[in-house]
Amino acid sequence: MKTLRDILYNAGIRAVHGNTDITVNALCIDSRAIRPGDAFIAVKGVHVDGHQYIDKAIEQGAAAIICETLPEQLSGNTVFVQVENSAQASGVIAGNFYDNPSHKLQLVGVTGTNGKTTIATLLFRLFTRLGYHCGLLSTVQNQIGDNVIPSTHTTPDPVSLNALLARMADEGCLYAFMEVSSHAIHQQRIAGLKFAGGIFSNITHDHLDYHKTFDEYIRVKKAFFDQLPATAFALTNLDDKRGMVMLQNTKAKKATYSLRTLADFKGKILENNLTGLIMQINETEVHFRLIGEFNAYNLLAVYGAAILLGSDKAAVLRALSDIQGAEGRFDYIVSAHDQIIAIVDYAHTPDALKNVLATIKNLRKGHEQVITVVGCGGDRDTTKRPVMADVAAELSDRVILTSDNPRSEDPAAIIHEMEAGVPVHLKKRVLSITDRKEAIKTAVSLAGKEDIILVAGKGHEKYQEIKGVKHPFDDKQVLQDVMKLMDK
Numbered sequence: 001m002k003t004l005r006d007i008l009y010n011a012g013i014r015a016v017h018g019n020t021d022i023t024v025n026a027l028c029i030d031s032r033a034i035r036p037g038d039a040f041i042a043v044k045g046v047h048v049d050g051h052q053y054i055d056k057a058i059e060q061g062a063a064a065i066i067c068e069t070l071p072e073q074l075s076g077n078t079v080f081v082q083v084e085n086s087a088q089a090s091g092v093i094a095g096n097f098y099d100n101p102s103h104k105l106q107l108v109g110v111t112g113t114n115g116k117t118t119i120a121t122l123l124f125r126l127f128t129r130l131g132y133h134c135g136l137l138s139t140v141q142n143q144i145g146d147n148v149i150p151s152t153h154t155t156p157d158p159v160s161l162n163a164l165l166a167r168m169a170d171e172g173c174l175y176a177f178m179e180v181s182s183h184a185i186h187q188q189r190i191a192g193l194k195f196a197g198g199i200f201s202n203i204t205h206d207h208l209d210y211h212k213t214f215d216e217y218i219r220v221k222k223a224f225f226d227q228l229p230a231t232a233f234a235l236t237n238l239d240d241k242r243g244m245v246m247l248q249n250t251k252a253k254k255a256t257y258s259l260r261t262l263a264d265f266k267g268k269i270l271e272n273n274l275t276g277l278i279m280q281i282n283e284t285e286v287h288f289r290l291i292g293e294f295n296a297y298n299l300l301a302v303y304g305a306a307i308l309l310g311s312d313k314a315a316v317l318r319a320l321s322d323i324q325g326a327e328g329r330f331d332y333i334v335s336a337h338d339q340i341i342a343i344v345d346y347a348h349t350p351d352a353l354k355n356v357l358a359t360i361k362n363l364r365k366g367h368e369q370v371i372t373v374v375g376c377g378g379d380r381d382t383t384k385r386p387v388m389a390d391v392a393a394e395l396s397d398r399v400i401l402t403s404d405n406p407r408s409e410d411p412a413a414i415i416h417e418m419e420a421g422v423p424v425h426l427k428k429r430v431l432s433i434t435d436r437k438e439a440i441k442t443a444v445s446l447a448g449k450e451d452i453i454l455v456a457g458k459g460h461e462k463y464q465e466i467k468g469v470k471h472p473f474d475d476k477q478v479l480q481d482v483m484k485l486m487d488k
């Protein structure tokens with residue numbers, strides 16, 4: 001059991017009212033989940049200010065309140081701690097509460113618009129194969145060894161995050177690999193963590209609903225590298241225009257990877273087809289199971305990080321060569337009769353969609369049609385909608401615009417915004433079908449022998465979120481069922 005005094009270390013305290021020698025049962029950032037004896041941390045959020053719920057937290061039995069602004073009345077037995085910044089403090093306090101698990105692990109964070117899940121998952125699988133007990137925090141799932149724990153966020157809130165890292169440390173993990181989203185950096189979900197390394201994949205258009213401008217999005221991503229300690233490594237993609245910008249102010253040991261120019265970890269693609277990639281990495285030729293140039297970048301990042309963590313080159317390449325990509329990323333099935341290749345991919349940004357379609361173009365022998373089914377999520381960056389429809393229309397023979405996770409929005413209105421991006425001369429390639437299952441059925445019915453279908457945007461997701469309800473939906477399962485039903 002920890003006392004309030006124990007967990008306040010380094011939290012940026014301005015004032016304390018009451019006795020901090022009380023035990024704290026649990027930490028909580030949400031008043032709705034408070035139980036007697038907990039400490040409530042009031043955080044200013046995107047929608048509301050957690051300070052509004054201090055009274056509610058006390059009513060529910062909070063023993064301590066940690067906040068930026070003290071209420072006018074400091075009630076009864078509750079201890080009040082005023083801090084400089086409660087978002088930052090919540091990370092530090094959560095670390096203290098769970099005995100700073102990030103200090104006991106070799107924790108590697110991956111940031112960038114696309115590729116985080118792939119890189120973190122490959123690292124987890126690689127180090128597991130190399131014989132280590134490892135942890136993973138990712139969009140698809142969290143994992144401690146073989147134990148899979150469902151994930152709610154790409155990067156969890158600081159309390160859940162430190163609780164998960166503590167489980168990893170307690171269960172003997174040596175390495176932990178995690179995705180670091182730009183939301184998490186901005187909301188300080190990673191405050192107080194000690195990283196052994198940071199990896200930058202790339203930065204392209206996404207999340208402008210949240211960050212407002214691309215410059216601000218870059219600034220936020222860079223803040224992750226600015227915070228890394230001198231003991232960590234900072235590994236960046238030299239082929240991304242902002243690759244070096246990320247490392248400008250870092251104290252960490254800088255390292256680079258590239259397919260185009262001289263770098264610490266230099267790769268060259270020798271072959272790229274449906275069976276995988278043959279690459280030369282720092283003079284060694286290796287075959288990988290992953291497909292596409294974008295995955296060559298992910299593999300280089302993984303290789304580089306593994307070497308920077310002290311692994312043996314030959315052992316890393318041997319193990320990496322046999323590893324599969326993350327679920328729902330260029331995940332394909334081939335139909336029994338017509339040999340239609342149906343690919344499910346999590347491309348939900350213009351750049352990801354462009355890369356996947358460019359990879360598909362490369363795989364074509366010549367005559368096959370490419371049919372793309374794609375939608376855009378609701379309550380997310382609206383400016384990517386027309387751009388993604390344009391990319392799909394430019395790089396496919398047929399496009400079916402459909403619904404993704406509409407969330408609180410009207411799916412037909414989202415599709416309408418996508419349609420606006422299709423150039424007039426390409427309109428005839430494009431159909432709109434709001435029902436995602438109908439859209440997939442139509443794609444399959446349009447597909448002839450050896451044609452290629454891409455169903456983009458939802459990857460591993462097993463649901464479709466409509467007005468707050470998650471309805472079961474699995475792109476890969478739907479594709480399989482429909483192809484069987486149509487005897488394709």
Ligand SMILES: CC(=O)N[C@H]1[C@@H](OP(=O)(O)OP(=O)(O)OC[C@H]2O[C@@H](n3ccc(=O)[nH]c3=O)[C@H](O)[C@@H]2O)O[C@H](CO)[C@@H](O)[C@@H]1O[C@H](C)C(=O)N[C@@H](C)C(=O)N[C@H](CCC(=O)O)C(=O)O
Nearest residue numbers: 029030031043045046047048050053153154155157181183
């Ligand atoms: C927009 C956004 O990022 N929101 C995140 C944020 O919540 P918020 O700022 O909206 O919270 P709020 O509703 O304003 O409330 C502020 C505070 O008051 C508290 N509160 C609120 C109501 C109440 O009755 N009592 C109470 O105590 C809340 O717990 C919170 O601490 O902080 C919460 C706790 O960490 C997150 O769960 C929440 O994620 C929401 C659910 C979300 O959908 N986030 C997405 C956009 C997201 O984070 N995505 C990224 C990456 C996406 C990618 O992979 O590219 C991710 O890392 O998952």
Ligand SMILES: Nc1ncnc2c1ncn2[C@@H]1O[C@H](COP(=O)(O)OP(=O)(O)OP(=O)(O)O)[C@@H](O)[C@H]1O
Nearest residue numbers: 113114115116117118139294297329345346347352
């Ligand atoms: N290095 C890369 N560069 C560009 N596109 C990529 C790269 N890696 C993967 N992609 C594309 O982006 C999609 C998402 O990949 P992944 O899930 O690894 O990214 P992510 O950064 O974790 O995404 P999210 O922000 O949703 O968590 C893939 O399905 C693929 O289409």
Ligand SMILES: N[C@H](CCC[C@H](N)C(=O)O)C(=O)O
Nearest residue numbers: 348376377380404405457458
């Ligand atoms: N984690 C990302 C991925 C979105 C995937 C897409 N299916 C959508 O729902 O928009 C987000 O929350 O923006």
Ligand SMILES: [Mg+2]
Nearest residue numbers: 116117139154
């Ligand atoms: Mg991810």
